Amino acid sequence: MKRTHNIFTLGGVSLSAAVILALGTSFSTIHAQMGGGGGMGDGSNQASMGNGMGAIMLVSGGTAYRTDGARVTMDDAAAIAIRYLSSTSISSLALDEIEEWDFNYYVVVKEAAPSTYKAYQLIIDKWTGSVMPEPGPNMTWNAKYGRMMNNMSDGMGGGMNKRERRMTDPNMTVTVQAATSAANQFLRQRFSRALAVDGTPDVYFGYYNFDVSEAATGAKYGMLSVNGATGQVWYHTWHGAYVQRREM
Numbered sequence: 001m002k003r004t005h006n007i008f009t010l011g012g013v014s015l016s017a018a019v020i021l022a023l024g025t026s027f028s029t030i031h032a033q034m035g036g037g038g039g040m041g042d043g044s045n046q047a048s049m050g051n052g053m054g055a056i057m058l059v060s061g062g063t064a065y066r067t068d069g070a071r072v073t074m075d076d077a078a079a080i081a082i083r084y085l086s087s088t089s090i091s092s093l094a095l096d097e098i099e100e101w102d103f104n105y106y107v108v109v110k111e112a113a114p115s116t117y118k119a120y121q122l123i124i125d126k127w128t129g130s131v132m133p134e135p136g137p138n139m140t141w142n143a144k145y146g147r148m149m150n151n152m153s154d155g156m157g158g159g160m161n162k163r164e165r166r167m168t169d170p171n172m173t174v175t176v177q178a179a180t181s182a183a184n185q186f187l188r189q190r191f192s193r194a195l196a197v198d199g200t201p202d203v204y205f206g207y208y209n210f211d212v213s214e215a216a217t218g219a220k221y222g223m224l225s226v227n228g229a230t231g232q233v234w235y236h237t238w239h240g241a242y243v244q245r246r247e248m
Contacts, residue, residue: 062125062127062128062130063128064127064128065080065125065127065128065129066129071126071127072105072124072125072126072127072129074098074100074105074244074246076129077098077100077105077107077124077129078098078246078248080124080129080131081095081098081105081107081122081124081131081248082095084122084131085109091112092111092112092115093109093110093111093112093119094109094110094111094112094248095107095108095109095110095248096108096109096110096118096247096248097245097246097247097248098124098245098246098248099242099243099244099245099246100242100243100244100245101239101240101241101242101243102239102240102241102243103126103238103239103240104123104124104125104126104238104239104240105123105124105126106121106122106123106134106239107121107122107123107124107131108121108202109121109122115168116203117170117203117204117205118202118203118204118209119144119145119204119205120133120134120138120142120145120146120148120149120204121133121134121138121209122134123135123238132152133149133150133152134236134238135238136225136234136236136238137204137206137207137209137225137227137234138204141204141206141207141225141227141228141234142204142205142206142207143167143170143205143206144167144205144206145205146206167205170203170204170205170206170228172203172206172207172208172228172229173228173229174208174226174227174228174229174230174231176200176201176208178231179201179208179210179226179228179231180197180199180201180210182226182231182233183197183210183212183224183226183233184196184197186224186233186235187212187224190235193214194214194215194216195212195213195214195215195221195222196212196213196215197210197211197212197213197224198210198211198213201226204225206227206228206229207225207226207227207228208225208226208228209223209224209225210223210224210225210226211223212224212235219242220242221242222235222236222239222242223235223236223239224236
């Protein structure tokens, strides 16, 4: 059974899988067009929508993962993530959490103890079960695992080189406090509703990743990243509404 979806919706313009393949445009090329503007507190140059943010929907077409034609469940997503990480044969990595959002499942991969840092982020398609690198900072700002993520998006193999394997500390000049301030300034400037980031971000090799919540209720609303060298903010527009979370 097959079902076709739009892959991206950019400012109201939809591109199908067939169109993108015909253009010869790789996933990494497309993700580079997703936004992330200039300096401190500024990070989205996408088409305006609702609260002033652009919309990018990552949904692929293809054969359904489940034989009953239903969407991928949280249990399915956990099994898919476990199989993927096992296939990389990198023993220093472990699954941290999986979040379900309207458009996809979001997977955090962390470095095993004694490291306290996160490694990279993945997206699982809710129809096909396909695993792909999360676009944006995960591929652009990740100093240790970014090349691995870009190779994955281009369908290439290969793990990490010696320099990347030796990297044990992000060495970011922007502090957590400064990143939090930049993130909240961005939210005040770009959204009409009252939003704020949680105070404790996930720390990756090159950026911080924050949950964004409704200021009044504390309900999870979205997520954004802050560059650890420049303070640039990049809002993640490709998830949709939050559904649930599972620690791994």
